[in-house]
Amino acid sequence: MGIFARIKKAWYESIVWETIDENFYDELEESLIMADLGAAVAAEAVSELRRVVYEKSIQRGDEVKQALRDILEKKLEVGDTSLDLSTTPSIVLVIGVNGVGKTTSIGKLAHRYKEQGKRVLLCAADTFRAAAADQLEIWAERAGVEIVRSREGADPGAVLFDSLAAAKARSVDVVFCDTAGRLHNKANLMSELAKLRKIIDREVPDAAKETLLVLDATTGQNGLQQAKVFRETAGLTGIILTKLDGTAKGGICVAIAQELGVPVKFVGLGEGIDDLQPFDAKEYVNALI
Ligand SMILES: Nc1nc2c(ncn2[C@@H]2O[C@H](COP(=O)(O)OP(=O)(O)OP(=O)(O)O)[C@@H](O)[C@H]2O)c(=O)[nH]1
Ligand SMILES: [Mg+2]
Numbered sequence: 001m002g003i004f005a006r007i008k009k010a011w012y013e014s015i016v017w018e019t020i021d022e023n024f025y026d027e028l029e030e031s032l033i034m035a036d037l038g039a040a041v042a043a044e045a046v047s048e049l050r051r052v053v054y055e056k057s058i059q060r061g062d063e064v065k066q067a068l069r070d071i072l073e074k075k076l077e078v079g080d081t082s083l084d085l086s087t088t089p090s091i092v093l094v095i096g097v098n099g100v101g102k103t104t105s106i107g108k109l110a111h112r113y114k115e116q117g118k119r120v121l122l123c124a125a126d127t128f129r130a131a132a133a134d135q136l137e138i139w140a141e142r143a144g145v146e147i148v149r150s151r152e153g154a155d156p157g158a159v160l161f162d163s164l165a166a167a168k169a170r171s172v173d174v175v176f177c178d179t180a181g182r183l184h185n186k187a188n189l190m191s192e193l194a195k196l197r198k199i200i201d202r203e204v205p206d207a208a209k210e211t212l213l214v215l216d217a218t219t220g221q222n223g224l225q226q227a228k229v230f231r232e233t234a235g236l237t238g239i240i241l242t243k244l245d246g247t248a249k250g251g252i253c254v255a256i257a258q259e260l261g262v263p264v265k266f267v268g269l270g271e272g273i274d275d276l277q278p279f280d281a282k283e284y285v286n287a288l289i
Contacts (some may be wrong), residue, residue: 020053020064028068035288036220036251041258045071069285075254076281079263081238084208085118089167090174091200091207095193095234096214097226098181101242101268103132105214106176107139108268108276114145118173123163124149125156125196128180136178142273146172156180157195164203190233197234210237212265217243217250227256236260242268245275249288 025046032042045068052058052067083092092109094102103126110120122140124147126132133149140147148163160177167175179196183189200209213230215223230236241250244267253264264279 020059025050032251035249036223036255038221038224038252038255041075041255044258045075065289069282069289072254072285072288073281076257076264076284078257078261079238081263081265081279081281083210083238083265085113085174087206087208089121089164089172089204089207090209091164091167091177091204092174092210092212093177093179093193093196093200093234094212094214094240095179095230096181100181100214100216100219101240102126102181102214103135103139103178104271105212105240105242105266105268105276106136106178107143108273109176109266110139110143110145111273112276113174114143119171120145121163121167121170121172121175122147123160123175123177125159125163126178126180127152127154127156127159128183132178132180139273146170156192157199160196160199161203164200168204186229190229193230193234211235212238212240213262214240214242215250215252215256217241217248217252218246220248220252221255223252224255224259227260227262231260231262236262238263238265240264240266240268240276241279245269251288253284 029042029046032045033039048071049068053064058064058067094106096102106122110122114120122136122145124133124136127150130152137147137149148159148166150159163175179193183192211234213227213236239253239256239262241253241264244250256262267277267279269275269277
């Protein structure tokens with residue numbers, strides 16, 4: 001950056017962050033709420049920022065910004081962001097409400113781990129929707145991985161059982177299990193997921209297991225409620241935050257990390273097979289602020 005651009009930038013930042021007064025904090029809190037962090041977490045972050053600004057006698061805009069980044073980053077660090085794939089097979093159950101990007105994310109994950117030299121098998125346990133297994137099969141072909149599927153209306157538990165048997169027989173490294181996002185009602189969906197969990201625990205008790213909740217970044221505050229409900233039924237080891245390529249900031253993941261202690265593990269940045277990245281708190285917070 002040239003000297004004039006630098007001066008202009010410094011000047012701009014100094015007027016934007018010039019007065020660290022009540023007004024500044026109020027506006028900041030509001031913009032954090034707008035980014036979907038939720039009222040409670042936004043208030044907490046701002047009060048922490050006040051304390052840091054006071055204790056360190058911070059006056060410069062860029063220092064305030066950095067202090068806020070540090071605070072949010074810390075809030076996101078609530079657990080391992082990598083997948084535990086330490087056993088053969090390891091089982092990854094992918095859950096979430098309809099349309100959030102479960103099947104697409106599985107396709108991307110399959111590609112990612114196949115590229116890393118792992119033997120991957122997809123389990124088409126979404127038998128509720130006619131085209132669901134076909135959609136997963138297209139992803140399996142794209143990624144060049146195996147799939148176990150059945151017909152529409154088949155028992156998802158039976159498909160999972162077959163997938164686990166195949167995984168054991170074929171020395172598969174990782175099974176990604178797709179699930180329905182919609183059954184006749186929420187109670188049905190949840191009891192179905194509880195059943196799938198039980199089958200995994202029974203059939204591969206010693207396997208490394210992940211249960212990933214897929215959340216659409218554009219969902220906003222409702223994401224926290226979804227995470228609570230799914231955590232109760234299926235347990236959660238991580239979040240895949242999709243559709244971050246749009247305008248949504250996905251700040252809900254900060255609220256989920258804070259309130260439920262569940263870390264984001266991957267972010268979805270588009271519809272293509274390469275549009276999935278491991279979550280990086282620093283990068284995420286930089287983009288947020
Ligand atoms: N822009 C964008 N679109 C995405 C992303 N992930 C998924 N999608 C799109 O979201 C739509 C739904 O994705 P699916 O993978 O079918 O979602 P699902 O959760 O499996 O849906 P159901 O099986 O119906 O519950 C598709 O059009 C995807 O291409 C993402 O990270 N960014
Ligand atoms: Mg699907």
